[in-house]
Amino acid sequence: ARLVVLISGRGSNMQALAECCEREAWPAHVAAVISNRPQAAGLAWAAQRGIATGCVDHTAFAAQSDPRAAFEAALREAIDAHAPDLVVLAGFMRILGADFVQHYAGRMLNIHPSLLPAFTGLHTHRRAIEAGCRLAGSTVHIVTPELDHGPIVAQAAVPVLPGDDEDRLAARVLRAEHVIYPRAVRAWVDGAWWLDGGRVRHAPGAA
Numbered sequence: 001a002r003l004v005v006l007i008s009g010r011g012s013n014m015q016a017l018a019e020c021c022e023r024e025a026w027p028a029h030v031a032a033v034i035s036n037r038p039q040a041a042g043l044a045w046a047a048q049r050g051i052a053t054g055c056v057d058h059t060a061f062a063a064q065s066d067p068r069a070a071f072e073a074a075l076r077e078a079i080d081a082h083a084p085d086l087v088v089l090a091g092f093m094r095i096l097g098a099d100f101v102q103h104y105a106g107r108m109l110n111i112h113p114s115l116l117p118a119f120t121g122l123h124t125h126r127r128a129i130e131a132g133c134r135l136a137g138s139t140v141h142i143v144t145p146e147l148d149h150g151p152i153v154a155q156a157a158v159p160v161l162p163g164d165d166e167d168r169l170a171a172r173v174l175r176a177e178h179v180i181y182p183r184a185v186r187a188w189v190d191g192a193w194w195l196d197g198g199r200v201r202h203a204p205g206a207a
């Protein structure tokens with residue numbers, strides 16, 4: 001299977017995925033890493049590993065009559081040039097419009113750093129600490145037009161510990177993400193889960 005990963009920055013989830021594909025000799029590989037930010041550290045990492053990289057800089061479309069539509073058209077072209085079976089959003093920080101999402105319906109995943117449906121949107125760790133949550137975590141879900149609301153594929157919970165600040169909690173969640181995201185993608189490659197009428201179904205025995 002061909003995976004195209006979209007990033008905006010560090011790209012540690014993308015790295016975890018690419019490393020798992022190689023180390024475990026998956027019947028899948030990261031065909032390309034595409035960023036909306038030219039400076040994204042993950043782009044350099046991918047290029048160094050010989051993975052195709054691309055950048056569609058959203059700021060370059062500001063002068064267009066419909067900047068978002070123009071950006072999304074260019075992004076779609078960049079992605080589809082790599083004929084992906086699955087599009088993997090990994091720290092991709094642009095909200096995507098309904099047409100774009102529809103084009104990849106059922107074959108675009110995202111990872112969100114909270115136990116959805118709690119804490120959609122930004123600053124999830126700060127909000128979890130402020131709310132007094134004893135558990136935080138991360139969710140892998142299918143992307144639908146409503147932000148952070150798609151069918152849930154996988155979750156990991158981690159404790160919120162006394163003295164945690166946003167950074168400490170974020171680091172703990174990130175370590176869990178590096179486990180569950182590759183695992184969820186691998187499970188999709190293996191046909192261990194699928195979308196059925198807007199719900200994710202898991203094969204018997206699949207985690």
Ligand code: GRF
Nearest residue numbers: 010011012013091111112113
């Ligand atoms: C992750 O915590 C992910 O859940 C969120 O942004 C972060 C991306 O980190 N959407 P990285 O770029 O994969 O290192």
